[in-house]
Amino acid sequence: MxxxxxxxxxxxxxxxxxxxxxxxxxxxxxxxxxxxxxxxxxxxxxxxxxxxxxxxxxxxxxxxxxxxxxxxxxxxxxxxxxxxxxxxxxxxxxxxxxxxxxxxxxxxxxxxxxxxxxxxxxxxxxxxxxxxxxxxxxxxxxxxxxSNYTDTFYGSNMGYIYVIHVAKGDLEITNASTGQKSLIPLGIKDMNVNTHDLKINFKRSAQNLLIVIIEHTNRKTEDYDLYTLVFKNKGLVRKSIAHGITGQYEILNEDSNIQLIDDNSIRIIEDGSGKVLEVLPR
Known part of the structure; x- marks a missing residue:
């Protein structure tokens, strides 16, 4: 978008x-x-x-x-x-x-x-x-x-528009057909577009759960904060926030389960139901 x-x-x-x-x-x-x-x-x-x-x-x-x-x-x-x-x-x-x-x-x-x-x-x-x-x-x-003055980041998926305003750091979701909006607090800090990148990506699980993946990356250190949201039938069922990740992190397992990482743990989420199957230390 x-x-x-x-x-x-x-x-x-x-x-x-x-x-x-x-x-x-x-x-x-x-x-x-x-x-x-x-x-x-x-x-x-x-x-x-x-x-x-x-x-x-x-x-x-x-x-x-x-x-x-x-x-x-x-x-x-x-x-x-x-x-x-x-x-x-x-x-x-x-x-x-x-x-x-x-x-x-x-x-x-x-x-x-x-x-x-x-x-x-x-x-x-x-x-x-x-x-x-x-x-x-x-x-x-x-x-x-x-300077770069970009103040808004966009993503879109299946009739919904996902927006993050730099000044607020939260995720605003708009139904493109009805105009109805919802807000998911993220509290992303230090959104300086001259020093950090922000990407909004989407994945679908085998059982049709929507995973919204937001990466806020420090260009100098290359570490990033990862914000992961899991939706079932257009409703948010899981959210995780992890700071200071280095390297690639796989959210979807080979067995189709979902790995949600936060600052202290990794939750294994069952595909389809969204239930927490296991909690591992990070």
């Missing part, structure tokens, strides 16, 4: 013709290489615009890579936002707003071949990074320390 959402948004950004025709630049422009070194370890190389001595970055494209949503509030106001960050730029003005504070970008936004561009120095700073190097011969720009 998360990846599908991003694909759809990127496709819209690439295809939409923004209603900013009056601001279209006719001045000599060229594309140069932009290297973005993210605080979460990613490195992107993209073509970016160099015009009249100023290097610009694509406002919406880079915002999406930073985990932000985009919108046009009106014909002249473009916004990147989520619960963590809010950036507003206005066509015809060099004054932008970042998290409620006015910032002089140094140059006005530029619309060029259906993209909206703003000065890369401003955009890097708005994303907590900086322009570290610019080659005077090629104009290649290197930006470092750019």
């Amino acid at each position: 998360k990846h599908l959402k991003k694909v759809v948004v990127v496709a819209l950004v690439m295809s939409v013709l923004l209603p900013l025709g009056a601001q279209k630049s006719e001045a000599a422009s060229k594309y140069v290489d932009l290297e973005i070194q993210w605080a979460d370890g990613r490195i992107n190389h993209v073509e970016t615009l160099h015009k009249d001595g100023v290097t610009y970055g694509s406002f919406f494209s880079l915002g999406i890579k930073a985990g932000l949503e985009w919108e046009m509030e009106d014909d002249n106001t473009a916004v990147l936002k989520n619960s963590e960050k809010h950036i507003v730029v206005h066509m015809g003005s060099s004054i932008a707003e970042v998290d409620g504070q006015k910032v002089d970008m140094g140059s006005k936004p530029v619309r060029y071949i259906s993209h909206l561009y703003v000065p890369i120095k401003f955009l890097a700073s708005a994303f907590d990074g900086e322009v570290a190097h610019q080659d005077p011969k090629t104009n290649k720009v290197t930006v470092t320390g750019v």
Whole structure:
């Protein structure tokens, strides 16, 4: 669901013709290489615009890579936002707003071949990074320390949408047909998307129990916290939380029983019934 959402948004950004025709630049422009070194370890190389001595970055494209949503509030106001960050730029003005504070970008936004561009120095700073190097011969720009502001993680299975909001760390489940929601407390701590990964995966047992597996991984140490939920007939029957796991952990046994690990023990769960068959020390 998360990846599908991003694909759809990127496709819209690439295809939409923004209603900013009056601001279209006719001045000599060229594309140069932009290297973005993210605080979460990613490195992107993209073509970016160099015009009249100023290097610009694509406002919406880079915002999406930073985990932000985009919108046009009106014909002249473009916004990147989520619960963590809010950036507003206005066509015809060099004054932008970042998290409620006015910032002089140094140059006005530029619309060029259906993209909206703003000065890369401003955009890097708005994303907590900086322009570290610019080659005077090629104009290649290197930006470092750019933050990821992803605030929501998604998964979907059999007509249900599973969402974890970074600010809360709990699991919200929505019936896609009825819109009915339920909340399962997880209390995931330290959800810093620049240092940790979060994955939501699904497995089905032989007797059709649904197992929701959530891994919250520290990229530096590679250990992870494991949150395992077992559902029978769409109702939660078992939950376990284990911190600091290293290496691969198998949840489904060869005999189809389920292993639920927590900080102190391993429970062997009977497939089909969800009953606890045995409790082993961890």
